[in-house]
Amino acid sequence: MKLLNNTALIIAFFFLCSYNSFGQFDLDFVKHLSKNQFADEHLAYLESSALPVDSMAYFKAKYFIQYEKDSLFFEQCESAQNLLTTDTLFLRYLDNYFLKKKDSNRDQWFSLRNAIIPKDTVGALVYYSLASNPSLTDTTLVPVMLRNDFKNYARAYKKKPIVALLLSTVLPGLGELYIGNLRASIAKFGSQTIFGLQIVESIYFVGLIHPLSFVNIGFFSAFYVANIVGSYRDTKTKKHDLKNQFLFHVSDYYASMYPASIY
Amino acid sequence: MTKFIIFSYFILSTLQLNAQMDLSGTMANELIENCGSEKPKSRSFLKLSKSTSKYNPFTYLAGGLLFVYQNVLSEQISANCNFEISCSEYTKRCINEYGLFKGTLVGLHQLSCCSPTIYKDYCEFQISENGKVKNEVVK
Numbered sequence: 001m002k003l004l005n006n007t008a009l010i011i012a013f014f015f016l017c018s019y020n021s022f023g024q025f026d027l028d029f030v031k032h033l034s035k036n037q038f039a040d041e042h043l044a045y046l047e048s049s050a051l052p053v054d055s056m057a058y059f060k061a062k063y064f065i066q067y068e069k070d071s072l073f074f075e076q077c078e079s080a081q082n083l084l085t086t087d088t089l090f091l092r093y094l095d096n097y098f099l100k101k102k103d104s105n106r107d108q109w110f111s112l113r114n115a116i117i118p119k120d121t122v123g124a125l126v127y128y129s130l131a132s133n134p135s136l137t138d139t140t141l142v143p144v145m146l147r148n149d150f151k152n153y154a155r156a157y158k159k160k161p162i163v164a165l166l167l168s169t170v171l172p173g174l175g176e177l178y179i180g181n182l183r184a185s186i187a188k189f190g191s192q193t194i195f196g197l198q199i200v201e202s203i204y205f206v207g208l209i210h211p212l213s214f215v216n217i218g219f220f221s222a223f224y225v226a227n228i229v230g231s232y233r234d235t236k237t238k239k240h241d242l243k244n245q246f247l248f249h250v251s252d253y254y255a256s257m258y259p260a261s262i263y
Numbered sequence: 264m265t266k267f268i269i270f271s272y273f274i275l276s277t278l279q280l281n282a283q284m285d286l287s288g289t290m291a292n293e294l295i296e297n298c299g300s301e302k303p304k305s306r307s308f309l310k311l312s313k314s315t316s317k318y319n320p321f322t323y324l325a326g327g328l329l330f331v332y333q334n335v336l337s338e339q340i341s342a343n344c345n346f347e348i349s350c351s352e353y354t355k356r357c358i359n360e361y362g363l364f365k366g367t368l369v370g371l372h373q374l375s376c377c378s379p380t381i382y383k384d385y386c387e388f389q390i391s392e393n394g395k396v397k398n399e400v401v402k
Contacts, residue, residue: 180384184384223371226370229365248388
């Protein structure tokens, strides 16, 4: 009976030991793998760990963000939602990270963030909403360091592409000047002037009905239409670029003001 | 004796010449090997994505002209564009994406803006490490 008891104890001891080691998850080891950028080992360790579904998704989300696999991160977000809301440092890191990312990913993250924490009115979310419609925002609400970028963006936001198009039609380069591209406007005006003078010269020396005049008129017309189309396109892209520039600086500002990290 | 001296002089000078030739041969081989290690730029012909552009002969004419410029003229005039995707390459990609008319106009717009100080019109994040403006064809 005593032998049986001992055997049962030994079996129970080994069972508990093995069960314990199987379910153990070493966070320090994960931090070490993350810090030293052992990507494959990191993923293999996470895969082999017996974590609950939400914890597994949470750690995988962190892993995918570290290695900039945004689409895979979003796949994990739904399961990791509850844990994400509690991790302020990681949320800040995600805000700063996605402010510098391309539009589609940024929009996806902030709509998701809105869904997770609907009443959050602090942090980068405010600046993201400011950037969505700057004309409705009081400039004094924006921190001083970001105010210049914000003013540039708000100014560009009011510019109308159709006005730039019409101005370029009146005088080549004027549309670019309207949106604040001084160098581009000078370059365009200069090139158009040279082409115009070439036309005048060729008509004066060889006449209008001459291949040289046709070539010169063709070049002038092509660049003239390109200038009109380009001004229209540039007005749109300028808004987008200044918005990105502002959000870049917002990200840097928040990174310097508040601590943010993956782990 | 004089004959012997003249003969030995010729022998020695020939040997020296041979050595020099060998050396120059080695140097030439090294130069050829070094030149070969540089990756050639991708100068492909148009890859049209729009089905309507495939039946327009002027698209192929424009593609041909750009191909000749990139492969023959560009290197001769040591062209150095201020944009990361050079004006000719950008025009080619625009023609691929938008078709001949719009693609050419967008390409000409970049060409007319291309000046050494153009980077001042762009935001910081759009300037690459080598001081060129990052540009891409928006799909």
